[in-house]
Amino acid sequence: MSVSARESCAERAYFDITASDMRKIMVAVPNFSGNDQAKAVTQLLSKGLALHSFISVVDSSRYGGSRDADWKGLGVDYVILGQVGSDPAGMMVEGSILDVGSDKTLSGRRYKGAAGQIEDMTLRLCDALIEDFTGEKGVARTRMAYVSDATGRKEIYLTDILGRHPRQITSHRALCVSPRFTPDGNFLAYSTYHRGNQDLYITDLRQKTTTNSLSRRKGLNLAPAFSPDGRTMVVTLSQNGNPDLYAMDRQGKILQQLTSGAGINVSPAYSPDGSQIAFVSDRSGRPNVYLMNAGGGQAKRLTFQTTESVEPAWSPKGDEIAFTGLQGGSYQLFIMDRNGGNVRQLSTGGGRYETPTWAPDGRLLAVTRKSGSRSEICVVSKAGKDVRVLFTMKGNQSSPQWSGRLP
Numbered sequence: 001m002s003v004s005a006r007e008s009c010a011e012r013a014y015f016d017i018t019a020s021d022m023r024k025i026m027v028a029v030p031n032f033s034g035n036d037q038a039k040a041v042t043q044l045l046s047k048g049l050a051l052h053s054f055i056s057v058v059d060s061s062r063y064g065g066s067r068d069a070d071w072k073g074l075g076v077d078y079v080i081l082g083q084v085g086s087d088p089a090g091m092m093v094e095g096s097i098l099d100v101g102s103d104k105t106l107s108g109r110r111y112k113g114a115a116g117q118i119e120d121m122t123l124r125l126c127d128a129l130i131e132d133f134t135g136e137k138g139v140a141r142t143r144m145a146y147v148s149d150a151t152g153r154k155e156i157y158l159t160d161i162l163g164r165h166p167r168q169i170t171s172h173r174a175l176c177v178s179p180r181f182t183p184d185g186n187f188l189a190y191s192t193y194h195r196g197n198q199d200l201y202i203t204d205l206r207q208k209t210t211t212n213s214l215s216r217r218k219g220l221n222l223a224p225a226f227s228p229d230g231r232t233m234v235v236t237l238s239q240n241g242n243p244d245l246y247a248m249d250r251q252g253k254i255l256q257q258l259t260s261g262a263g264i265n266v267s268p269a270y271s272p273d274g275s276q277i278a279f280v281s282d283r284s285g286r287p288n289v290y291l292m293n294a295g296g297g298q299a300k301r302l303t304f305q306t307t308e309s310v311e312p313a314w315s316p317k318g319d320e321i322a323f324t325g326l327q328g329g330s331y332q333l334f335i336m337d338r339n340g341g342n343v344r345q346l347s348t349g350g351g352r353y354e355t356p357t358w359a360p361d362g363r364l365l366a367v368t369r370k371s372g373s374r375s376e377i378c379v380v381s382k383a384g385k386d387v388r389v390l391f392t393m394k395g396n397q398s399s400p401q402w403s404g405r406l407p
Helices: 038-051 115-134
Strands: 025-028 055-057 078-087 090-099 104-113 143-148 155-160 176-181 187-192 199-204 211-215 232-237 244-249 254-257 265-270 276-281 288-293 309-314 320-327 330-337 352-358 364-371 374-381 397-402
Touching: 038 055, 038 078, 038 115, 078 115, 090 115, 104 115, 143 176, 155 176, 155 187, 176 397, 211 232, 232 265, 244 265, 265 309, 276 309, 288 309, 309 352, 320 352, 330 364, 364 397, 374 397
Parallel strands: 025 055, 025 078, 330 352, 352 397
Antiparallel strands: 078 090, 090 104, 143 155, 143 397, 176 187, 187 199, 199 211, 232 244, 244 254, 265 276, 276 288, 309 320, 320 330, 352 364, 364 374
16 A cells, blocks of 8 residues: 655644543534545545544535535634545545634645545545644544344454444354454454353454464453563463463463452453553452552552442553443443542443443543443543444444554
8 A cells, every 4th residue: 555645734733632621623524626536535534533522523514515614604613625636546635624713724634545545545634634633643543343243143343443344253153252452453352152161262353264262271261451562461261260360372371370369350451561450350349440560469459439340441551541330320431540549430321331442542432331222332532521322233232342543
């Protein structure tokens, strides 16, 4: 793939989008000019921008898709102006940000590639525009692994973050749970009961049928947490009766037992620097989140504010941990500092929240929301606003796992 980018101007419009009092910025994306693919590019770019919770994309029906509307009268803060072109060498997508208040163009980007890369170029433009707004690339070029019962049984699926091009990864015709990406995003580990025991498998996402067993030991073999370098994984095994954490290599060989004693020990999560592991244990009587060094040893309890606290997930920068906690009879979504302080509830409204996972920018989280018999994947900002359904598909979706950015 050959893609080039051009910046027309060094000015940026950086926002502190994690501030609790920040309002959404109003962005219009009028129809791109150019060839017959311009409409599809405009629609995809709009969807990608709207994924980022600090942006509200103005409905084009309010201005007829025109590039010359009364933006101030519409309450628009910024306008994305762009074009799509083609030549014998391939396609071009270009976009720039117009600041309505100052009537100045803040930045411009141009991408070139083959005709079949038009969607990827559009999402690259989206992530670059988010970087112009915030100082960090967007997350439109990421993927989501999840569990769905669309076939009548829970299998593992993979889709792009906008819910396009879903792909069924497993076909075990048995319960499959807890998908986990390797750090490079090329492999996906999961647990399945298709042989009658909860065994651990890994599949190569670059292939269609390559799946290998990692652990089929008697008892539980729960989906792993991968170390940041991808060489080691921490897995819950109950081969000796009690569910404990074990460090294993990528071939499934046990390197070290990390926990022992009374109580279950599950849901490990490596810190981004690989030095610590957050996990869940009921050694105090109820499940709570604990923290220990990656090599094992004494663990420190982090959670005290909820009746039960489970499913820890480290933020990409390592400064915060998300978890779900039992509050008022239902599990809700929380985040806390890495030392257990400054606990904040992010979820609002009804429903039960489970299995949080961070976007690679550390500004958004995806989570399972259950209400009655319905299960769906929602996204919420770290500021605790705007809980919304990420995508809608056949059946129930759960257990999201957000990938890193695509190369």
